[in-house]
Amino acid sequence: MNVLVTGGCGFVGSHVCEYYRSQGATVVAYDNLTKFELERTGYLVHAARNYNVDFLKGIGVHVVKKDIRDKAALESYVKHSDYIIHAAAQPAMTISWEEPVLDFSTNVEGTFHVLELARAYKIPTVSCATIHVYGNEINSEVKQGRSRYFRRPATIDERYPIAQGQLTPLHASKVAGDVYTKAYVDTYQLPIASFRLTGLYGPRQFGGEDHGWVANFVIRAVSGKPISIFGTGKQVRDILYVSDLVSAFVSFFKHQRPGIYNIGGGRKTSISLFECIHLIETLLGKSIPVSIQKARKGDLVYFACNTTKAKKYLQWEAKTLPKEGVARLIDWVKANIQLFE
Numbered sequence: 209m210n211v212l213v214t215g216g217c218g219f220v221g222s223h224v225c226e227y228y229r230s231q232g233a234t235v236v237a238y239d240n241l242t243k244f245e246l247e248r249t250g251y252l253v254h255a256a257r258n259y260n261v262d263f264l265k266g267i268g269v270h271v272v273k274k275d276i277r278d279k280a281a282l283e284s285y286v287k288h289s290d291y292i293i294h295a296a297a298q299p300a301m302t303i304s305w306e307e308p309v310l311d312f313s314t315n316v317e318g319t320f321h322v323l324e325l326a327r328a329y330k331i332p333t334v335s336c337a338t339i340h341v342y343g344n345e346i347n348s349e350v351k352q353g354r355s356r357y358f359r360r361p362a363t364i365d366e367r368y369p370i371a372q373g374q375l376t377p378l379h380a381s382k383v384a385g386d387v388y389t390k391a392y393v394d395t396y397q398l399p400i401a402s403f404r405l406t407g408l409y410g411p412r413q414f415g416g417e418d419h420g421w422v423a424n425f426v427i428r429a430v431s432g433k434p435i436s437i438f439g440t441g442k443q444v445r446d447i448l449y450v451s452d453l454v455s456a457f458v459s460f461f462k463h464q465r466p467g468i469y470n471i472g473g474g475r476k477t478s479i480s481l482f483e484c485i486h487l488i489e490t491l492l493g494k495s496i497p498v499s500i501q502k503a504r505k506g507d508l509v510y511f512a513c514n515t516t517k518a519k520k521y522l523q524w525e526a527k528t529l530p531k532e533g534v535a536r537l538i539d540w541v542k543a544n545i546q547l548f549e
Contacts (some may be wrong), residue, residue, distance in 0.1 A: 215296030249416035276318035300418035304378035315381035345373030363514035406472030410450030411540035439503035449528035472513030
């Protein structure tokens with residue numbers, strides 16, 4: 209089996225590559241190896257950027273330094289693939305405010321290239337979207353407890369309206385990729401899916417204040433640095449451990465039921481920012497200084513996935529609870545603390 213993973217040297221992509229190599233597949237990690245996002249973290253940028261690259265090369269993954277926006281380069285690898293997992297993205301809301309052209313070209317044009325090539329070669333494909341496609345109007349509805357779509361506490365399914373509330377370029381670009389995926393399913397009956405992913409976390413995630421909040425909290429806590437919270441700290445997310453996401457990709461290829469899927473932990477992995485910090489404090493056995501900052505526009509106050517559809521059609525559901533997953537992440541950060549000091 210030949211597997212192509214765009215963004216293969218990133219957090220999600222590296223775990224997908226690792227899994228399929230462990231199953232004996234030929235795996236290509238297609239990645240432009242940008243340092244743009246890492247440069248905002250304060251970590252050892254060069255070492256952090258090369259960490260996953262070196263890991264993947266060490267297990268026999270073919271690393272290709274190419275850009276998702278280069279359709280001709282991408283095609284030369286797509287045509288030899290049996291499965292495409294499209295994880296390349298500009299993932300940060302803050303970066304989308306500052307670099308909207310980068311956000312658009314990566315998330316919209318890049319996803320369109322993947323879909324077109326999947327259509328041309330009829331290759332099963334999963335494109336990674338995000339719960340941000342729903343927008344953030346849900347914030348006020350949950351706060352006031354008046355939504356006609358759910359009762360609080362609630363989970364949100366794929367029928368909930370998208371692009372609601374005050375939007376940023378990231379919302380727009382992710383919605384565009386998600387809608388294009390649905391259009392290619394509906395029009396061409398292709399074996400492709402868009403996974404609307406909730407908050408992801410796990411080892412090999414170089415989370416910062418712009419993206420990857422659970423990893424950011426753990427890294428700062430282990431390093432003895434204060435954690436910044438933007439907003440009240442009572443914001444609630446369901447978080448998803450990376451190995452559970454990998455199992456969702458595996459399940460899609462097995463069943464190949466095309467469409468849009470929420471992929472998250474639901475109620476059982478829902479946790480507020482303060483609850484997450486308390487969990488980290490408990491696991492580390494120490495208190496963590498916290499700085500409260502002004503809320504950022506576009507951020508969600510509440511979200512928990514309803515994953516009934518994925519369970520029904522893909523026979524998939526998340527299994528890792530926050531205590532177990534965060535403990536594994538802490539162990540990885542401790543073992544690689546030199547990258548963050």
